[in-house]
Amino acid sequence: MPQPLKDAIALCKTIRRNGYDAYVISAALQERLLENEEHGEVDIATDMQPSELRKLFPLLDSSDENADLGSLQEGDMLMRFYPMDTLASSHPEVAASRLTPRLMKKLEDRGELxxxxxxxxxxxxxxxxxxxxxxxxxxxxxxxxxxxxxxxxxxxxxxxxxxxxxxxxxxxxxxxxxxxxxxxxxxxxxxxxxxxxxxxxxxxxxxxxxxxxxxxxxxxxxxIPELAALSKIKQRKSEDEPELETAWQHTLDKMRLYPETLPYDWLGTTACLFHDVGKLYTAEYTDGEWTFHQHPWVGAKITRKILKRLRFPTEDLEVICHLVRHHKRFDSMLTDRGIRRFKALDEYPRIIEMARADVKARGGNYTAFNHNMKYLERADVPEEMLEPLLNGKEIMDFTGLNPGPAVGIIRQALLQAQVAGDVTSIPEAVEFIRTYYEKEIRN
CATH class of the missing domain: 1.10.110.30 (Hydrophobic Seed Protein)
Known part of the structure; x- marks a missing residue:
């Protein structure tokens, strides 16, 4: 801290010890302005009147156009005194002295005004x-x-x-x-x-x-008070851990992680911002646990209201609300049929990355996520290629087999024949398993 500023602070303490108030006006600014000054000048605000100041500082010069209350020269240092605003009715923002004519001139000379x-x-x-x-x-x-x-x-x-x-x-x-x-x-x-x-x-x-x-x-x-309120909503960080976190902290974590795999995706990141806003409206405390049933659907409605209030373009609003509504669809272990329904959703790649970011934010249990990613690869395979035309009971009925490993072997062989195109109908499937049983199992 420059010495003139230290001396000015000491002078303010002297005034305070005498029952008045005083402070250095815009101390941070004056400290910066004094960095390269050979002679120090410091502006001070006080509630002392000139007559009282003169009793304390007999060498005080009278007020002039630059100093309302007066100035005090001590060696190379010049102190200028300005009146504090002590009116109870003045506006809080203008009550504290922030600029003086000298400081304004300094800022103007430096090109900072x-x-x-x-x-x-x-x-x-x-x-x-x-x-x-x-x-x-x-x-x-x-x-x-x-x-x-x-x-x-x-x-x-x-x-x-x-x-x-x-x-x-x-x-x-x-x-x-x-x-x-x-x-x-x-x-x-x-x-x-x-x-x-x-x-x-x-x-x-x-x-x-x-x-x-x-x-x-x-x-x-x-x-957006609906988002700020999430800082008061507590939830478990993951199902396996008792640790609690706020829904707002989870939201911030998810927003940080989402762009790692989908960079520059402004709409997707905004959807992460709103993805849990529905928890404020669906929170229910039961048996020592918080639940948030249907929060994606409720959250989409709240998001729509907020984005309309913020005057978002309709096309952006629709994408964000869609992502909020469906952001939980990839969280559970999906069947082949479930994956097909999921892949039919618009913007499903963004929903996948929202789910990935959620897993990272909660500590990294990828069991359901990896299961769904594996099944996602099968979604392009025709449905008839994923299940045999005959189930295990039907195979036993047509071959006379009892439950056992042989039923599974025949079932897998039938599925492979379907994938290869050798079997395309139920009659062909019945003929295939009977022949396979006679050749590969019975003998």
Missing amino acids: PTALACPYIPEVPDAYAGFCDFSDGVVNLIGVPDATLRRNYLLGVRALRFAANYDLPMEPNTWVAILRSASRILDYVPVSDIVDEWKKVEAENMAQFFELLYETQILHGL
């Missing part, structure tokens, strides 16, 4: 990066005083989260808390279509991080 802040009526060419410091510092940082910059365009709050997610950068702490403070303002003043436009610019691989940031800044709670 937003044009809208200096002269709000001059039109500007739209620039997605306007209002942000260069990312070469390795953080997402609003220029100047973050609260003041954000106040001029609340959409910058959502855009900052988008940059942090897409570029995998941390948020500068003062920028972060400014967004947190402004969550309600963002929801009040930013059109929902603009928020969704920022969301659509988030890569599928980074969407989980983006929504985690929306949740932590409380923006999600107003934008």
